[in-house]
Amino acid sequence: MGTNDTTCPGPMKATSNGVFQGENPLQHALPLLILQICIVLFLTRVLAFILRPLRQPRVIAEIVGGILLGPSALGKSSKFLDTVFPAKSLTVLDTLANLGLIFFLFLVGLELDPKSLKRTGKKALSIALAGITLPFIFGIGTSFALRSSIADGASKAPFLVFMGVALSITAFPVLARILAEIKLLTTDIGKIALSAAAVNDVAAWILLALAVALSGEGSSPLTSLWVFLAGCGFVVFCIFVVQPGMKWIAKRCPEGEPVKEHYVCLTLGIVLAASFVTDLIGIHALFGAFVIGVIFPKEGNFANSLVEKLEDLVSGLFLPLYFVSSGLKTDVATIQGAQSWGLLVLVIFNACFGKIVGTVVVSLYCKVPLDESLALGFLMNTKGLVELIVLNIGKDRGVLNDQIFAIMVLMAIFTTFMTTPLVLAVYKPGKSSTKGDYNNRTIEETNRSNKPLRLMFCFQSIMNIPTIVNLIEASRGTNRKETLSVYAMHLMELSERSSAILMAHKVRKNGLPFWNKDKSGNSSDMVVVAFEAYQRLSRVSVRPMTAISAMATIHEDICRSAERKRAAMVILPFHKHVRLDRTWETTRNEYRLINKKVMEEAPCSVAILVDRGLGGATRVSSSDFSLAITVLFFGGNDDREALAFAVRMAEHPGISLTVVRFIPSEEFKPENVKLEITEDQTGSCSGETRLVDIEAITELKAKLKEQESSECQIVYEEKIVKCHEEVCKAMDEYSRSNLFLVGKSPEGSVASGLHVMRSDTPELGPVGNLLTSSESVSTSASVLVVQQYVASRDSPVVGVLKNATKEDSPVKDTESP
Numbered sequence: 001m002g003t004n005d006t007t008c009p010g011p012m013k014a015t016s017n018g019v020f021q022g023e024n025p026l027q028h029a030l031p032l033l034i035l036q037i038c039i040v041l042f043l044t045r046v047l048a049f050i051l052r053p054l055r056q057p058r059v060i061a062e063i064v065g066g067i068l069l070g071p072s073a074l075g076k077s078s079k080f081l082d083t084v085f086p087a088k089s090l091t092v093l094d095t096l097a098n099l100g101l102i103f104f105l106f107l108v109g110l111e112l113d114p115k116s117l118k119r120t121g122k123k124a125l126s127i128a129l130a131g132i133t134l135p136f137i138f139g140i141g142t143s144f145a146l147r148s149s150i151a152d153g154a155s156k157a158p159f160l161v162f163m164g165v166a167l168s169i170t171a172f173p174v175l176a177r178i179l180a181e182i183k184l185l186t187t188d189i190g191k192i193a194l195s196a197a198a199v200n201d202v203a204a205w206i207l208l209a210l211a212v213a214l215s216g217e218g219s220s221p222l223t224s225l226w227v228f229l230a231g232c233g234f235v236v237f238c239i240f241v242v243q244p245g246m247k248w249i250a251k252r253c254p255e256g257e258p259v260k261e262h263y264v265c266l267t268l269g270i271v272l273a274a275s276f277v278t279d280l281i282g283i284h285a286l287f288g289a290f291v292i293g294v295i296f297p298k299e300g301n302f303a304n305s306l307v308e309k310l311e312d313l314v315s316g317l318f319l320p321l322y323f324v325s326s327g328l329k330t331d332v333a334t335i336q337g338a339q340s341w342g343l344l345v346l347v348i349f350n351a352c353f354g355k356i357v358g359t360v361v362v363s364l365y366c367k368v369p370l371d372e373s374l375a376l377g378f379l380m381n382t383k384g385l386v387e388l389i390v391l392n393i394g395k396d397r398g399v400l401n402d403q404i405f406a407i408m409v410l411m412a413i414f415t416t417f418m419t420t421p422l423v424l425a426v427y428k429p430g431k432s433s434t435k436g437d438y439n440n441r442t443i444e445e446t447n448r449s450n451k452p453l454r455l456m457f458c459f460q461s462i463m464n465i466p467t468i469v470n471l472i473e474a475s476r477g478t479n480r481k482e483t484l485s486v487y488a489m490h491l492m493e494l495s496e497r498s499s500a501i502l503m504a505h506k507v508r509k510n511g512l513p514f515w516n517k518d519k520s521g522n523s524s525d526m527v528v529v530a531f532e533a534y535q536r537l538s539r540v541s542v543r544p545m546t547a548i549s550a551m552a553t554i555h556e557d558i559c560r561s562a563e564r565k566r567a568a569m570v571i572l573p574f575h576k577h578v579r580l581d582r583t584w585e586t587t588r589n590e591y592r593l594i595n596k597k598v599m600e601e602a603p604c605s606v607a608i609l610v611d612r613g614l615g616g617a618t619r620v621s622s623s624d625f626s627l628a629i630t631v632l633f634f635g636g637n638d639d640r641e642a643l644a645f646a647v648r649m650a651e652h653p654g655i656s657l658t659v660v661r662f663i664p665s666e667e668f669k670p671e672n673v674k675l676e677i678t679e680d681q682t683g684s685c686s687g688e689t690r691l692v693d694i695e696a697i698t699e700l701k702a703k704l705k706e707q708e709s710s711e712c713q714i715v716y717e718e719k720i721v722k723c724h725e726e727v728c729k730a731m732d733e734y735s736r737s738n739l740f741l742v743g744k745s746p747e748g749s750v751a752s753g754l755h756v757m758r759s760d761t762p763e764l765g766p767v768g769n770l771l772t773s774s775e776s777v778s779t780s781a782s783v784l785v786v787q788q789y790v791a792s793r794d795s796p797v798v799g800v801l802k803n804a805t806k807e808d809s810p811v812k813d814t815e816s817p
Contacts, residue, residue, distance in 0.1 A: 001748035012088055026083060036093060042069065055237050057177045059384045062320050063413055066327025072406075075328065077791050085328060091355045097325045101389070102289040104309055106271050108173055109293015111301055112198055123366045124195035127359055129485060132168045133198060138306045138350040139695040145346060160216035164392045166209045166408055167351045171384030172201040172414070178382060178420055180494050183557065185548055189372050196359075201386070205290060208390055212283050215397040235276075235291055242270065243295040253302040265308060277744075279774045284393055304567045319385075326388050329395060332405040344407045347763050353409055354382040374621045375427035382419050383412040393713030408718055421443060433730070438566040440733070441604040441789045444644040444696075446568045453648065456487045456567040458547075458558060461590065464573050467614045467782070471571070473625055474649045487565050489545040491594075520795045551590040555597035563606050567587020569605040569645070571784075572598060574764075578612050583719070584773070596763050599744075599787055605641055608763060610772050614739060625654040630737040630781075632767055634751040637694045638743025641788035644698060646741045647703065647714070656713040658734060659700060662750045665722045688768050689747060724754060728770065728777050735779035742767040744787040 016028040025031035047061035075081045084095075091262045143163035147156070176185065184190040198538055213227040249266070253259045274288030296303060335344060356377035391408050394400040400408070427490035440446040446453050459467045468488065476484045476680060547557040562570050575591035576584045599606050615626075631646045633639050643659065650657035704714055719730045726751065734740075745764040746754075754766040761769060768785040770777050 012092075014569065029089065030248060032084075032086075032089050033092055035091070036320065036324070037317065038326050039084065041317070042063065043313060044320045046505055055181050055424075056417060057174050057384070059171075059174050059177075062323040062328070063086040063388065063409070064080050065320070066323035066325070067330050067332070067409070068327070069324055070327040070330050072330060072332040073326075076333075082116055090325075090328070093321060094325050097318065098285065099319035100314050100719055101322050102275050103268075103271065103314045104319055104385075105286045106289040106293040107307060109290045109310060110296055110298070110307060111173065111176075112201065112294050113298050114294060115298075116195070117202065119428045121192075121195070121426055123363075123368070124192045125365060126362050127192065127376060127380070128196035128199035128203070128360035130358040131170060131355055132200055132689060135168035135351065135354035136207075138166040138354035139164035142167065142347055143693050144348045146343060148153070149343065150401070153197075158211055158394075158397070158399045161207065161211035162390065165211055166387060166390050167347075167354060167542055167797045168200070168207075169198045169204045169387050169390065170200040170355075170380050171382050171385060171386045174384030175379060175382045176381070178423075180548065182420060182787075183422060183549060183553070184423075185494075192368075193264055196376075197379060199381075200380070202294075204288070204386065204390075208393070209240075209283050210285060210392075212393060212397070215394075215399050223312070223634075227282045228698050230279065230627045231283050231287070234277060234288070238274065238291050240580050242274075242292065242434070243297075246270075246295065247297045250300045250302040253300060253305070259302055259305040262415045263302070264306065264309060275278065277629060286389065297335050302330050316647060323336040323388070324386075326392055326409070329392070329402075330406050330409050331402055332406050334406050335410075340403060340407070344410060347407055348411050348414055351415055352381055357381045370467060378426070379420050380420045383416045385451045387412040405526075413724060438603075439565070440566070440568050442641055443568050443605060444641055444647065444788065447644050448649060452483050452485055454485045454487070454565060454567045456489060456562050456565060456570045458489045458491055458560075458570065458572050460491050460573060460587065464578075464611070467609070467611045469607070470614050470625075470627075471784075472540055472542070472685070474627055474629075474652055475645075476600050476652065484540045485565075486540055486542045487545050487561070487567065488542055489547055489558065489561060491558075492546060492548045493554070494548050494550050523761070526642065551594065555594050555601065557626045558594075558598050559601050559603060567604050568605055568640055569786075570598060570602055571607045571609055574608055574610040576610075580753045592761070594761070600764060602789070605787060606790045607645075607784050608768075609746075610764070610768070610785065614781045625652070627655045627738045629655055629657045629739045629741060630734040631657065631741045632731065633659060633697075634743070634746035634748050634767070636689060636743055636745060636747030637790060638745050638753070638765075638786055639787040640693065640696045640743075640749070642784070642786040642790075643700070644742040645784075645786060647700065650714050656715070658717065658737070660730065660734065661716070661718045661761050662727060662730070663718055664749045667722045721750060727754065731770065731777045732779070735777070735781065737779070737781045740779075740781050742771065742783065742785055744768065793809065 012027065012029040012032075014028065015030050016023045016025045019025065026035065028379055044062045046057075047065050048058045051061050069085070071081070077084070084089040140160050140163065143160050146163070147159060164457050172194070176194060179185040179190045179193060184193075209231055213224045213231065246267075249263050253263060271289050271292050273294045275285035276288070276412075278288035278291075279285040335341060337534060356374075359377040359380045360373045362378050364370065368376065368653050388409070391405055391412075395405045440449055440451050440454075443453065445521050455472075457472070458622070459465065471484050472484075517760065545561065547554055547561065558570060558572075573591070575595060576586050579585050595608055599608075624805060627649075629646055629649060631639075631643050633643055646657050646659070647653050700714070700716060704716055719726075721730065742765070742806050744763070745767070746767055750771055751766065754770070759775070764772060764783075770785045771779060771781070
């Protein structure tokens with residue numbers, strides 16, 4: 001009968017019995033879904049790899065990948081579409097994509113801290129309001145042009161609001177990723193952009209809620225009002241009822257202990273329940289998850305644990321499915337004729353003009369320089385996932401037709417794609433000149449000029465803090481009237497994971513990295529306590545800093561910050577640490593590459609600290625502080641720098657310094673010894689270098705004569721050696737020292753005769769390797785390997801490092817000198 005011919009096919013079964021049972025797995029939901037996910041992941045990752053040289057965020061690759069799988073490209077083949085993305089499978093795909101999106105919006109909410117929004121400065125707030133108001137007006141104007149042409153019949157009020165929201169959005173997560181990629185995340189301009197984008201994001205969600213309420217199908221105008229009021233009531237309920245419960249759970253998850261599983265399950269259940277309630281109200285399930293994320297307590301261990309458990313699965317697996325779901329609805333072929341393409345140009349122009357001009361004008365009014373104002377305008381024009389969410393909700397509600405949807409998706413791609421190249425084109429930190437008083441690039445020069453000594457200590461974790469504080473105490477030179485300025489830079493890796501942005505958000509809390517007044521017991525607070533306590537007990541100015549970057553480029557942050565702070569020396573931690581059995585264990589091999597690059601490109605002297613527990617696990621008071629320091633002096637620039645640093649340390653009453661100068665005897669024959677360290681070859685001193693060495697030793701001897709009237713405890717000894725074995729034997733005599741200071745590339749005939757087997761740590765030089773990894777010298781002392789700044793070593797970064805200014809630095813610190 002006719003009714004049998006028109007019967008709809010039944011729902012897909014979940015699993016198949018396999019091809020050997022005569023069944024096609026692609027006719028069943030689970031195997032088809034697995035194939036779809038694999039195709040999506042492969043295509044988006046390949047596109048992300050292709051776009052990486054253009055420094056584009058991954059969201060661009062995911063949007064483009066979704067469009068390529070849709071009817072605009074591969075989907076033109078009905079065979080491909082019916083096989084891989086048949087219509088009967090889209091319900092499962094959309095459901096899974098939206099489930100992932102719910103948890104992603106929860107993570108986005110976690111990145112937004114309402115307390116920081118309250119502290120948003122007038123400048124960022126003004127820029128945010130301008131970046132919303134003018135584009136919203138332009139969006140409404142654009143909607144009239146569209147309704148009179150290709151959107152005839154669209155509901156007037158919802159369409160106006162949807163277009164206004166779509167043009168005024170700034171994608172906060174995408175903007176944060178772009179800022180991180182171009183090393184502006186922790187700069188002043190990055191702080192303004194993120195603060196303004198956060199305000200913009202919250203305002204956009206409120207406007208979107210209004211648009212969704214207006215787009216309801218209820219016949220009564222009061223329906224939209226009830227939906228909006230119910231949404232407001234839901235937010236109030238979450239703030240006053242749900243949030244206290246969340247805080248109670250967060251307090252029961254202390255730092256350093258694993259979060260209990262039932263707390264995680266309870267939180268995820270609350271997210272899903274909130275999504276159900278907002279969908280029940282008629283707004284959208286995403287709003288509930290976003291609200292829970294915003295009100296979630298950001299302090300403590302609980303938030304970080306949730307992010308770590310969710311983000312890889314959500315961002316890596318589920319989120320690309322949403323872009324494919326969106327791409328399957330996008331058909332670029334619907335944009336036909338001069339009128340449609342003209343409207344596309346109009347939409348892109350209005351979106352860019354409204355956002356960029358509004359931001360630039362207000363920025364200039366707030367006395368932001370022109371180049372920074374233009375950069376802010378381009379940054380605030382970033383679209384992304386939030387834009388797609390708005391457009392998909394509008395299309396699902398029948399507010400946007402296929403043609404307008406395709407136009408708006410292309411607009412989002414274009415505006416986001418152009419952000420990075422335009423910002424790099426108009427905002428170049430290198431074009432401003434550096435302050436001209438950066439002369440003391442070495443400790444040797446600083447000592448002669450009697451200027452304050454500026455040191456930059458880099459550390460990877462809180463385990464480095466006791467040693468750093470002890471070394472700062474040793475370096476402060478109590479006899480000097482001028483002060484010691486110390487910059488403590490925490491090196492933090494920026495990964496592809498969204499928690500890296502959450503980390504940056506926490507670092508900047510209260511506008512001061514690591515200066516969080518809400519002491520929650522985490523590692524950042526431990527850093528604060530250590531440095532703050534030491535600063536109060538001494539005359540040393542310690543300024544915590546943060547470098548957030550990929551491991552491959554974090555050395556640029558270190559070098560630029562050293563240039564900006566006019567440091568005389570950068571002190572880096574060794575890439576290995578000592579285990580309990582006194583053997584070496586590699587912390588991370590990437591740190592060795594960082595040290596090597598900093599040594600090559602630094603604008604000042606550099607030292608690598610090989611820590612074997614300098615001064616113990618904790619810092620003692622200044623009155624009980626004591627160290628035995630030994631300098632092994634062979635000759636050359638690096639050895640003089642090590643000597644200058646040690647002489648500075650010897651001014652501390654608790655430090656005893658021994659300077660050992662090695663002199664070759666007449667029988668010394670360096671040509672009989674094979675040197676096997678190939679990097680930074682040591683060799684004979686030039687005549688000029690030898691004269692400077694003699695001058696440095698003469699000054700040291702003069703200081704010894706004045707020693708009786710000061711608190712300095714310096715001993716100078718000369719060792720006449722005949723061979724390599726006698727050098728090692730002499731070093732062994734001082735094995736009980738707490739700290740050795742040596743040059744990375746010693747010069748002179750004795751240095752050229754050092755027999756060191758090929759080492760995997762050439763950055764330590766021959767003497768450093770003898771003290772750390774050679775069986776010839778047995779010592780448990782820490783070693784500071786020093787490389788003096790030489791102008792030729794700075795050449796690779798001329799025009800980049802020398803042109804960094806305070807505002808342009810990729811590192812934010814608490815206070816400027």
